Amino acid sequence: MSAIAENLKRVQDRIDRAIHRSGQSADAVKLIVVTKTWPADVVQQVVDAGTRVLGESRVQEAQHKVPEVDGVVSWHLVGHLQRNKVKQALPLFDLIHSVDTLRLAKEISRCAVRRNTPTRVLVQVNTSGETSKFGISPNAALDLVAQVDDLQGVSVTGLMTIGAFDPDPEAARPNFVLLRQIRDRIAIHKPHVSALSMGMTSDFEVAIEEGATMVRVGTAIFGQRAV
Template sequence: MMKDRIQKIEQQIREAAEKAGRNPEEIRLVAVSKIKPAEMVKEAMDAGQRIFGENYIQEAVAKIEEVGSEGIEWHFIGHLQSKKSKYAAGVFDLIHSVDSLKLAKEINKQAAKKGVVQKILIQVNTSGEDSKSGTTEEAVIELIREAATLENVAIKGLMTMPAFFDDPEGARPYFRQLRLIKERIESLAIPGVEMKELSMGMSGDFEVAIEEGATLVRVGTAIFGARSYHS
């Protein structure tokens, strides 16, 4: 049952936090509901899950309209094109995947039209893979300095997606790298910038991510089962 799977993951989160000497309350589970029907989201809600992550704008907007937002949070975790930011700004509680000043400016513009301040994370490509979105470690501080001047976005932290490894220990250096970047940004005390959140870790490696400082872990398969992608 889904409730059992969620409870198992929450227990794993608690154990990983305690192993690392962290407060388990600092870590929140994002249930990645992409390609899954609204009925499964409702089932997870009934099991106590409160944060859902979506990757595709059209699918997410339709699902949010069906399920609603009362008592839950919707996070956008996929690659976001600037031209689609009008559908995301003010709809999602947090956008994890801002990787350019162009995108940040467009989100700011759309959020201003709606009279809201959109919370965002800056995505960093820690693995250097061409297939992964994200700004570089070298460019992230300048991006944050510039995005911090925008009135209708609020930077809350960082996100990364490392390379895939069969052994979760393989991802550890990339999670650690993001935490060190976070600490460096914190030391700069850039006005208007919070480094509260580190979004990293998925079904196969979230415990290692927690040991390295994750505050948001994005888990889909372990909650909803494998996904079927239809062409």
């Protein structure tokens, strides 16, 4: 077994234990292996080890990488999406995690209608309040979800957030709690808005304990990012 395959197994074991602590069902959490900066031959190792969902942060990088990775794989865009990259992004990704403005959502709608292919998205919420992060403010999230979900060719399936940057994973717990609370309020009228994409290498176990349905992990599997 390769080192990457061993790391993948360790991460999955940690996910399983966190799921058990959270009381969720065994298959409640989807692992998205984030491939940012890693070449296709390295990414292929996690696919060969059983990974079926990969995350990429940049459209340009995905354009080169997606065709080179063999296997039945679902690609998610987990990084910020610029409006001028939407046309290139839609054929590559099954889910976009980072919609945080109506302008971006309208461009996705326009391109999705032109392709005659619906696009699933998550609305990104800045639950930590850190100005370095993208995301709609929590008090505007409900309105944005309603507006985006009404657009033709776009379906909002959940929310995404990035926890506070802190060595202590517990520092991110309030951010994850807040996202779950926002989701629960939205789901009263829109039960299909159920996914919670939250938690990365430093804090994914805390995120799962607070109800994450998707975690985005790269460094714990590949090691420090390639330059």
